[in-house]
Amino acid sequence: MANQSIPDTPLFDRNGSIRGYRINKMAMSLGQAANREAFKADEEAYLDRFGLTEEEKKAVMSRDWHEMVRLGGNLFFILKISAIDPTPITRIGAAQAGMSHEDFLYHRLGKRAAHG
Amino acid sequence: MAKIIGGLGTSHVPSIGVALDKGLCDTPDWKPFFDGYEAGKEWVREAKPDIAVVVFNDHGNTFFLDRVPTFAVGVADSYNPADEGWGPRAIPPFEGATEFAWHFVDKLVERHFDPLVCREIEVDHGMQVPMELFFGRPEKWPVKVVPIWVNTIQYPIPTPQRCWDMGKVLREAIESWPTDERVVILGTGGLSHQLQGARAGFINQDADRAWLDGIAANPEHYRNMTREDYVEQFGSEGAELIMWLVMRAAMNEKVDLVHKHYYAPASMTGAGMVVLENAA
Incomplete structure (x- = not known):
C-alpha cells in the first residue's frame, strides 16, 4: 500500500516504522513502572539511553505530538508518554x-x- | 462437536476501560454508550458460552516493532492484563482454552496459515474491553478464552480476504472439536476513527451505521473492499474493522442481527456493537 494515498492520513508503513524506531522503543519501555519512574526523574537522561536525536528529544520533551508523529512516532506507542503527564x-x-x-x-x- | 452459538462485534476503545475503572458509566458522556450494551450482556448471560474466541489487535503493548506477527494465536494457560502505561488494571486474568487453541493452531497450519503461537503473553485493552462489555466485571471470567491477534498497526496489514479465510478455518476448527463446548466469537475494533495525521478525529457515522447492518446482511461487500477503502471510509485506525470479518466468516452465510448499538463519539471513535446468531 502506498503511503499518502488518502489526504492527511499517514499510514504507519516501513518508512515510519524505521524512522520512528527510537522514539517508539523508548515509549514502549514506559509500559513498565520502574521505567516510568526513571523517565520522570530525569527525562533527558532517559531519552539519551534510547539514543534519541536532538530533534526527537525536543519533540518528546516539549510534548509536540504533531512533531513526534512526523518523526515516525506511532500514536499507540507515544500514548505511553501521554499517560505519564497525563494528556x-x-x-x-x-x-x-x-x-x-x-x-x-x-x-x-x-x-x-x-x-x- | 463444539458449537458456534453466536458472533459478537464490538469496538474496543481504551477509554471504555478508563470509564469503567473510574466509575464514569453513568455520566452524560458515557451512559448512552453503556446502556446500549445491556442487551448484548443479557444475550451472553442467556447463551452461556464456554469458550470466547477474541479477535483483536495489540496496540503497542505486547508486540513491539522488533517482531510483528501478522496473525498470532494464544495457547497459554492464562493471560494477564497488560500495563499500558497507567499501571495494571484491576481485572481478573483470563483462563486460556488451551486444548482447543492448539487444535485451532493445527487446523490453521493444515489450511496453510502460519500463525505465531504464543504460550506466555499479556493482553491489552483490545481484548479486555470487549470482555468487560459483554461479561461485565466478574471476580472470575465465566469463559475460557482464545486470543487471536491481528496486526493492524504496521503496514502491510493483512487483507480483508485473509481475515475472512481465517474465519473459515476457525469455523472448521470449532466444528471438528470433539466436545460439547459452546463457543462465542468476538470480532473487535473500530468503528470509524483516526488518531494520526491532520484528518485525526475523522468519524464517519453513515459508514458506521451501514457497517452494523451490512456485516450481518451483506458481508461480501466488506470482504471485497480493499485496505485503502477501509482507511478512506473508516479512518486509518478504523481499518481495524477487518477483524470483524474473522468472526463473520465463521458464521453461516445467513445470520440474524439480534442486537445492534451505535454511539459516537466514544472518546475519538464511532463505537458500535452487534450480536449475530446463525440462521438456517
Whole structure:
C-alpha cells in the first residue's frame, strides 16, 4: 500500500516504522513502572539511553505530538508518554488536526455540548 | 462437536476501560454508550458460552516493532492484563482454552496459515474491553478464552480476504472439536476513527451505521473492499474493522442481527456493537 494515498492520513508503513524506531522503543519501555519512574526523574537522561536525536528529544520533551508523529512516532506507542503527564488523547488529536481542543471535540468529533 | 452459538462485534476503545475503572458509566458522556450494551450482556448471560474466541489487535503493548506477527494465536494457560502505561488494571486474568487453541493452531497450519503461537503473553485493552462489555466485571471470567491477534498497526496489514479465510478455518476448527463446548466469537475494533495525521478525529457515522447492518446482511461487500477503502471510509485506525470479518466468516452465510448499538463519539471513535446468531 502506498503511503499518502488518502489526504492527511499517514499510514504507519516501513518508512515510519524505521524512522520512528527510537522514539517508539523508548515509549514502549514506559509500559513498565520502574521505567516510568526513571523517565520522570530525569527525562533527558532517559531519552539519551534510547539514543534519541536532538530533534526527537525536543519533540518528546516539549510534548509536540504533531512533531513526534512526523518523526515516525506511532500514536499507540507515544500514548505511553501521554499517560505519564497525563494528556488526554483528544488533545493529541487536536494538536494533529491543528485545531483548538474545543473545536476538535465539538466540530471534528461531533461531541454534543454538555447540559447546564 | 463444539458449537458456534453466536458472533459478537464490538469496538474496543481504551477509554471504555478508563470509564469503567473510574466509575464514569453513568455520566452524560458515557451512559448512552453503556446502556446500549445491556442487551448484548443479557444475550451472553442467556447463551452461556464456554469458550470466547477474541479477535483483536495489540496496540503497542505486547508486540513491539522488533517482531510483528501478522496473525498470532494464544495457547497459554492464562493471560494477564497488560500495563499500558497507567499501571495494571484491576481485572481478573483470563483462563486460556488451551486444548482447543492448539487444535485451532493445527487446523490453521493444515489450511496453510502460519500463525505465531504464543504460550506466555499479556493482553491489552483490545481484548479486555470487549470482555468487560459483554461479561461485565466478574471476580472470575465465566469463559475460557482464545486470543487471536491481528496486526493492524504496521503496514502491510493483512487483507480483508485473509481475515475472512481465517474465519473459515476457525469455523472448521470449532466444528471438528470433539466436545460439547459452546463457543462465542468476538470480532473487535473500530468503528470509524483516526488518531494520526491532520484528518485525526475523522468519524464517519453513515459508514458506521451501514457497517452494523451490512456485516450481518451483506458481508461480501466488506470482504471485497480493499485496505485503502477501509482507511478512506473508516479512518486509518478504523481499518481495524477487518477483524470483524474473522468472526463473520465463521458464521453461516445467513445470520440474524439480534442486537445492534451505535454511539459516537466514544472518546475519538464511532463505537458500535452487534450480536449475530446463525440462521438456517
